[in-house]
Amino acid sequence: MTDLTRSTAAQLAARIADGTVSAVEVTQAHLARIDAVDEKVHAFLHVDREGALAQAGAVDEKRARGEKLGPLAGVPLALKDIFTTEGVPTTVGSRILDGWVPPYDATVTRRLKEAGIVILGKTNMDEFAMGSSTENSAFGPTGNPWDLTRIPGGSGGGSAASLASYQAPLAIGTDTGGSIRQPAAVTGTVGVKPTYGGVSRYGMVAFSSSLDQGGPCARTILDAALLHEVIAGHDPLDSTSIDAPVPPVVEAARNGSVAGLRVGVLREFRGEGYQAGVLQRFEESVDLLRELGAEVVELSCPSFDSALAAYYLIAPSECSSNLARFDAMRYGLRMGDDGTRSAEEVTSLTREAGFGPEVKRRIMLGTYALSSGYYDAYYGSAQKARTLVTRDFERAFAQVDVVVAPTTPTTAFPIGERADDPMAMYRADLCTIPVNLAGNTALSLPCGLAPEDGLPVGLQIIAPALADDRLYRVGAAVEAAFEARWGHPILEEAPAL
């Protein structure tokens, strides 16, 4: 490992800009790191060596011509394999897209390229982003760099693991119920779910349209903010994209402060199912906020008790419809097309072979929940619960500026431990799901290691919709205080691979 792979994105960008290192050298260093460790970690599904070097070369040429470079030009990035990339395979962690090479770039992909960011490759994920461990990938699990026998979180386990194993300084994830924040928490990295509509969903393969949100992943708050600014902003191709200026996230990340801030702590996020070490680190975080000058207010959001149930009706319902297009007619896997079968039979065989068990489970759940006669009881009630969650957040944010909570109830669990217990798996997103239901914004950053297992614990900061900058202001202050206390970033305590 070289200092290039240990550097933050901000440091790399500065060095590339002043010419002390070339973008190609930076990319080569990260490709070498991937070669060295990814066989063990399995963060990447596809490494685009040539594309990455070409993109890096273009940045170097641009600099040589004296053109102005963007704030992250030349910095490598790991892209979750849920974003379409023109000419580069996109699998969404599923066999069903076997052989599909998208003819178009997602808006996020396009913005990354335009910013001169070097896309190293596509990262592993739970199939169609359904899962909290990356074990549901059709291409095998990803290991947590802190302990390769444990899960790196999910669905964006590949993106988080690539950061924690220094294969990339930046990554992109998507967060439908916690798929950015929970992997960040269990890998000791930073992940942000922007306000719903803050980052374009165009070209992001849909799981649950009303909940899905792409966002930045990084090792530091500032890096996440720099990336946030690149990918956020209105996109006319996404009708749900917010047509408003991007909140000043970078400025906030450079000016961390919590003085005078009112911070809410929720009664609902504790108790049964929460690991003692997670709660301990969370309490310490709250104490730290007080020390830094914040006023802590205890709040209750009773509707959050039904958030998980509502989520597991809404998300499967939308997914059952979103995934209907995978029918073997136009792209991807096609099974049984031997001239003897009807189109319907080919579709059926393909879906049988192409989707994994969790995806099938959710398609069936959703199909059932939307069925006539059951719609009101399931989908309808879930929407009502969603409205209540949103109102509870509104009431909370009438009293406080941000809410803090554990990101996930436990530290990284062993691979295989919850594979046969979907409910246990779903509980990993207990603290993150309400944010998606309400369309708010939230961030997870490391707040220490759990004493009992030495694994990272995440602190979640939640802000109202459109106040993404508030997350970075608070996050930067907390990050600085913790690192001052620890003497180094938490990741430096991770074992060498």
Add this chain to the structure above:
Amino acid sequence: MTVTELVSYEDALTSYDPVMGLEVHVELGTKTKMFCGCATTLGAEPNTQTCPTCLGLPGALPVVNAVGVESAVRIGLALNCEIAEWCRFARKNYFYPDMPKNFQTSQYDEPIAFHGYLDVELADGEVFRVGIERAHMEEDTGKSTHIGGAAGRIHGASHSLLDYNRAGIPLIEIVTKPITGAGARAPEVARAYVAELRELIRSLGVSEARMEMGQLRCDVNVSLRPHGREAFGTRSETKNVNSLRSVERSVRFEIQRHAAVLGDGGTIVQETRHFHEDNGTTTSGRVKEEAEDYRYFPEPDLVPVAPERAWVEELRSELPELPLARRTRLREEWGISAHEMQSALNAGAIDLVVATIAEGADPAAARKWWLGELARRANEQATELAALPITPAQVARVAALVAEGSLNDKLARQTIEGVLAGEGGPDEVVEKRGLRIVSDEGALGQAVDDAIAGNPAIADKIRGGKVAAAGALVGAVMKATRGQADAARARQLILERLGAAE
């Protein structure tokens, strides 16, 4: 399949009261599709007007076509509907290979327009009011072509070709309330409704609404109930009835078929049926054992549509004069009967006549040419009147030449023939073909003198007072001038020269 002897139409109506429901899909003539920027040009090479969105590629998202929404609101207003203050799109989920996403983006319980009506005029001038339940926005599917099966049906086909050019083209689905009280005139009402709706759509300029091009497609629901009963009977739904004549025939057939089944003590199966243009019958399609479950839910990829009231009122104020009102006004201006106006409507001549009058022709002459000679030629060529290569201005010019005495009817027809043959405008054709009536005294006098000289016996008869014989000499003059003489003037000259009087 059991073959049921049909009951005569009259007998069916003696026992039963028909109830209809019509669902019409109108393909809007927008430049781009409903949810993406792809072109909508008809007849393009298959799959050349597609993009990630209308192909349903992973990750692609829809964006609503503002012109599509505006068209829907205008149609709703023209149908006297209320316009929703807030409505959403919904996903209608079902698998079909020509539907790229395997759901159709449509509207469900929140249509953009609802609770309206359309007045339709029957051939005898009676006006029948058809209630409109709703008009909603949705997208078209792609097109499947089945290869190797009989008559393009999927059954027995070896494979199918899919063309997604049509996928995503905006559709407005217009659903009537149950149409009751039409009695024996039900088939005529159904036809008149679709015809009036087509006129309405065209007058708004939102679609050409050509049924033969699939731009206006009709599903016809029919049920019967015994006279005096409130509750509706079980309905059948005849799909894709795609001409006005077929709408009328299919309703008539279904009334007879239902009556036969019910009369035998049978029950009508709720099913979709196919109409056969060749023999005017319907056959069973898919039996709807239970209502298909489309699992509708609000489309999360689109934001709600909330037409501002001020905008809606602006659109309302900008609506053109609607077709029925216009025809009623024109009937008065032209002094014609409801039946004559119906003929003009059926011939597609109204706009042409109006335009010809605007070019200076009098209404009678304008109607005469369009509905007579030109309608005959259009019919011969199996083309629409408006497609003939002659303009209202040119027809008006022909009428003017007749009015000033430069052409007679026969010469006028020849002039029109020349214009249609591409020989130029009316004046050019008259000039090139030398069609102008010969009325100058010199040429005509010479022809008269020649006729008298060439027919001395007839001339003598006339001199002797047999004026009726002058016709023969006029005939000779006309022959000599190849029909271009002013016949009345020729007769006058003949009588003058022979010293005879009428």
